[in-house]
Amino acid sequence: MTDSASERRRMAALLTCKGALKSPWLRAAVETVPREHFLHPGVFLNEGRSWRPVTALGTDPEDWLKIVYSLDTLTTQLDGHLTAEQTCEPVTGVPTSSSTDPTTVVNMIEALDLTAEHRALEIGTGTGYSTALMCHYLGEDNVTTVEVDPQVAARADAALETVGYSTWTVTGDGLLGHPRRAPYDRVISTCAVRRIPYTWVRQTRPGGIVLSTVGSWPWGTGLAKLTVGDDGTAEGAIIGRSSFMQARAQAMTPLAGDLSARAAYADDDRPALVSPLILEEWVPAFLAQLAAPGVQLVCVTRSDDAPSRYLFDPERESFAEFIADGESWTVRQGGPVALWDDIERSLVAWQNAGEPDIDAIRLRVTTASHLYWIDQSPSLRWEHRLS
Missing domain, CATH: 3.30.160 (Double Stranded RNA Binding Domain)
Incomplete structure (x- = not known):
């Protein structure tokens, strides 16, 4: 019979085989944190032109665990309000909250280069699953997470409490960070932003890392990893392709x-x-x-x-x-x-530069601008002034 613990071990093994899960501490967290608590009361499964609601109470327990521990992104809210227990029939709508696929989750956490003494700020709590993975290693007092949607934040906070993490769950605009608990060693955003808010840089210690998806199209976005300098600037690279829901304050109409x-x-x-x-x-x-x-x-x-x-x-x-x-x-x-x-x-x-991949793009953030460039081509340079 399938049980949660065996499914967690199976998922951890799959993520390790894919090369996503590398750190022993993170594997231990994946094997410990029960993802099903963060998908309560249910999810929407994509059926092409509609979304089929699936709830824990209305599904065979083994089938539910197979869904929970798949390597898929699972949509948990449509149109900013609708959750799976509120409907019995397939519905149409736009996803506004989800539990991101575990491969992406662990890839991003691995990219943070966390050590046990770090203090982390997470922008976009979502279900709270990635929050719990970081709490397992850093401790609940060293993780602050901000969610703009009060309904989503309340569910995440309840799930975190259920699994034993009374962390700092804040309802608010994550683009503003959370200055009350700054400075942080790491800032991670689980939503896409058009540009890195300078507030995140300002709230990060020198030598700290800011990690976020940048861009506003559903595709064609990149994962920026920036190191904050002593002079208050942040510089780094687009380290790979990445796709997340847009920060609500920046979502295009x-x-x-x-x-x-x-x-x-x-x-x-x-x-x-x-x-x-x-x-x-x-x-x-x-x-x-x-x-x-x-x-x-x-x-x-x-x-x-x-x-x-x-x-x-x-x-x-x-x-x-x-x-x-x-x-x-x-x-x-x-x-x-x-x-x-x-x-x-x-x-x-x-094209003339040989069509370099997205990881050739570098980025510097200052109080005045965002500067992107590709080293092998002087003509590939874009500066976005903030004034």
């Missing part, structure tokens, strides 16, 4: 209305030197966001069944529209910023 009307008046049109289809690839999508911060990519099918793609920057009131002509594309641009010109220059420079 989907564009509504007639998109063709938004792009009705172009200032110019020309052949695109690079196909916009390249933006469906991870690294080009990341570079596009560096070249044009705040831009949104929208793909639609026109009334004549022809594909069309748009880039919109609502804040700068600019757009680029791509129209397919066989294997070629025409780009129409309008507004004060030529969005595609900026992005295209970066993509051409990236």
